[in-house]
Amino acid sequence: MGRYFSLSAASLLLASGSAGAQTSTQSALESAGAEAQQIEMLFWVMLSGGTVIWLGVVGLLLHSALVNRRRLAEKSASSIILWGGVVFPSVTLCALLAYALWLMPGLRPFAQASPAALRIEVTGRQFWWEVVYHPPLGPPVASANEIRLPVGERVELTLKSADVIHSFWIPPLGGKMDMIPGRTNRLSIMATKAGLFRGPCAEYCGTSHALMALSAVAMAPEAFRSWLAAQAIPAEGAGASGGALFLRHGCGSCHVVAGTDARGLIGPDLSHIGSRATVAAGILPNTEDAVASFIARSDLIKPGSRMPAFDMLPPDDIRAIAAWLRGLR
Amino acid sequence: MWLVPKQIETLWTLFTAPVVWAAHFLVCYIGAAIYCAKPELVGLSFSAVRAGIAAATVIALSLIALSAWLAWRQWGLGTDDPPHDDPTRRDRTLFQGFATLLLSGLSFIAVIFTAMPALFLTECIR
Structure with a gap:
């Protein structure tokens, strides 16, 4: 079983490079901000x-x-x-x-006289991004590995690091800014075109540095606001049956899933993982296969990450958890 | 003309302009860093910091221009062309004057480049 998962993980990784290139752009010469x-x-x-x-x-x-x-x-x-x-x-x-x-x-x-309406706090971690939206009204909204922003509105990014130096860079949207432990850096971006963009970690941060990327989705302001409102409440699928397996196998000690007892703060917030463009910090397409492979052999897909491999779990349980996570939209 | 220094023969005059450049650089960078880290300690506006950098720049450029004029005098007021490579006292003096003049030119431009950000930046960004 271990072999099955390692093979599929490797092929997924190979495939994700070309799949990512078709859908998102990472070029500073195709500016959209x-x-x-x-x-x-x-x-x-x-x-x-x-x-x-x-x-x-x-x-x-x-x-x-x-x-x-x-x-x-x-x-x-x-x-x-x-x-x-x-x-x-x-x-x-x-x-x-x-x-x-x-x-x-x-x-x-x-x-300037009018500060940005929306502030997004991004914290670099080995090897993923913690994201917290601070809208002008309402409580902060937590997410991970993807930022969404309204087209035509200036957004202020608050950039931090929890471990080593990372660097935040979404080339089509703005300049590059280091994330330094103990410091808070600020970056301003304003998307001018809707689209899906990719941002790599731009400062070597450890073994899986090259496997640490971020999706950025620029969307129409009204769509963005309703999306953010939906992110602030638990996903509809949170009560489905796979959630019990997720908790029973201990996933909740590292991950948050809003609306369940999963409240761990070590790994990415998975409350709405099903709605993200990619999984595993920008390196895998968001499919059930990819999620299942990552659960089973995260050590192969992302060497050096703090997530242990869970290939000792029954394959059916892994499938069920992956399907449940995909349903968290 | 008691204001103009007498011509003296020492290697130290060679370094006058680069030392002024270094001092100006430190004044600008350290001054801006202290102000931006602790604005309440200094109690001035950022415009005052820019004015300070402007004053430091005028002083630095004047000192470098003076150093260049003295070097030009040491170089024989441009009457001789390089290379001054004869093993004579005269050539040694002319060579040093010419080298000092070139260093003054470099320092003059460098001081302008150091001060240029203050023309465009209007506040501290942390």
């Missing part, structure tokens, strides 16, 4: 500036090596060095630096 757009523009300006300078230098080199090989008089050589080697680079660098600095206040608009 106000901040990301400025960063993309900065990239193109720097790239264009660098290309022009490179072409100029290589052109001058080829010109002096192939076309005009005559020795320059010392006076004109000195003036080429002065104007081409000192004045031009200083002025160009000054202009590029000024442009980059000019962008900065817009990328961090925290001092």
